[in-house]
Amino acid sequence: MEKEITQEKSAPQAIDQKSRDGVLLEVNDLHVWFELRRFGFGHAGYVRAVDGVNFDLKDGQTIAIVGESGCGKTSLMRTILRLNHPTKGEVIFDGKVINNLKPSELKDYRSLLGYVQQDPYGALPPFMTVRNILEEPLRVNGIKDKTELFNRVKKSLEEVKMSPAEEFMPKFPHQLSGGQQQRVVIARAMIMNPRMLIADEPVSMLDASVRVEILKLLRNLQESHNLGVIYITHDLSTVRYFSEKIFVMYAGQLIERGNVSQVLNNTKHPYTFALLEATSDPDAKNALVQKEIPPGEPPSLVKPPAGCRFHPRCPHMIEGLCNVEEPPDYEPEPGHFVACWLLK
């Protein structure tokens, strides 16, 4: 495996037009490994943050990627944005392989993608006004005309329901509430009219009420602009109001994929079951019972367990199979994919 990696690097990628029938983004067998170096020892292995991920996203489609901390969600997104380099596999956007875009092409590519990055409080530069923050991407992309700059900033603020826009433009981030700051982050992601939006935990730092408000806003933007959206979260309870598909990620891999109703109502993977069991709805009866939660913690991504990566915590582990061989993707119903030996 490690050999393949070094070979992969330099293969030049032609821009190939595939027949796409509405597919905006294609992720094929994507691997993102970070080299681990120990002081004095040099190479000390790889962190396999993304380890063989496949999926498509159609124009105007919304998918949610759900999984625990450290399972590779942000690494996957940053690779789609080409902020990380794929170790193996390819990312195809609008028919173009983006693995080896030149710096000049990268700028154009990134203007097609809006990115709401994790950590809303660190996301906005503290010494810039809202107006300057929103003008920056426009300037970077060559827009200089003062009236146009002003009009586009105003329009984007109105789109995220911050009106009168003129009132917010001169403010600094610390003069805004958490929810308003997050709207500015979203306005900035939308200002170049992207075709796709990546929202990485856009609401996890916010109060429940503000959370719902921001998710509804994102949903409206998605509909009015026919955006493809990837919504990253570790909170399953917000997903079904927001997206059409759910992908469940565990230790660098997508272990269950399908429509929201397939994954939530016809759950197949024991890890997905565990996530559902662990997610509470407000109910006084909760205090009276112990939840059945698999013990332990997600595995190391440097030396992931052999076979299924969930097997050390799995209540249904089949000895000699789950701990030996990696499960393939089964398709128990059309469009519902599950990497688990129980479906054999």
Added chain:
Amino acid sequence: MEKNNTVLDIQNLKLYFRTTRGTVQAVDGVDFKLKTNQAVVVVGESGCGKTSLSKAVLRLLPRNVEHYSGKVYLNDIETMSLDDEEYRKQIRWVKMSLVPQAAMNALNPVIRVGDQVAEPMSVHYGVKKEEALQQAIKMFQHVGVPVDFINRYPFELSGGMRQRVALAMALVTAPDLVILDEPTSALDVLTQANIFNLLKRIKSEMATSFVLITHDIATSSELADRVAVMYAGQIVEVADSSRFFKEPRHPYSAKLMASVPRLRGNDEPDFITGQPPSLIKPPTGCRFAARCPRRFERCSEEPPVTKIGDDVVKCWLYV
């Protein structure tokens, strides 16, 4: 008789901070009672004063306190009248302890976690180091930290394990009351669920009472016997959890409950328009009035607290 089974009784507690922009009335006349071996959750939006309330109860005050008053009874001891030395000897960590917000990141990075858990025992009970360490080992087993982690440093532990260590520290002196400030909000769902399983077990085995502070209403139901809702520095409703999670009384509580996304069931969550008021010169009438769908003329005056059985609500609709 009533008194004997009340572990905590807070009366008209106030904590104001001095800032350049004015006085922040972070805790503004809070009253509530908690029975022995029960858990009350304090819920409310960010900035409503939850952490300040925990500081006021435990007398962990920052330097810019402008005003601090009220009464805090802990098992019949009126703690506010104790001097600092007495308070430290008799109350904090001994009878009442705290797992502070972001505790898992607040452990001392250069002290082994076993020693950190043992410390309250040697400091407050003067037990020998060996004995304190034995006690720490017992606590580790109790909270589900492998005993061989005792010699590790905090950075060698995952977030979930560090949070358990913080919990062990708060429990090692077997206090009557533990205050938990957002104990799981930075953790993954499975870890969160495991920690709540643990808290439930400790509550039944050790007869501990809990004040759980959180803005996460769904998970708060994992421990709650009682729910107290805080808004802009004040408690606006206290109710039994069985009542509260079904049918909260205060319009703010109702809105708060309606904003919780649910995994099961079909109600679309809804948000509360507007923002909470500033705690510097808060509005004179009901503090929620500006956002309240049910406000009427009287709401421009401050509502009294209405008792309904054991529950209370601060709203003109119930007067």
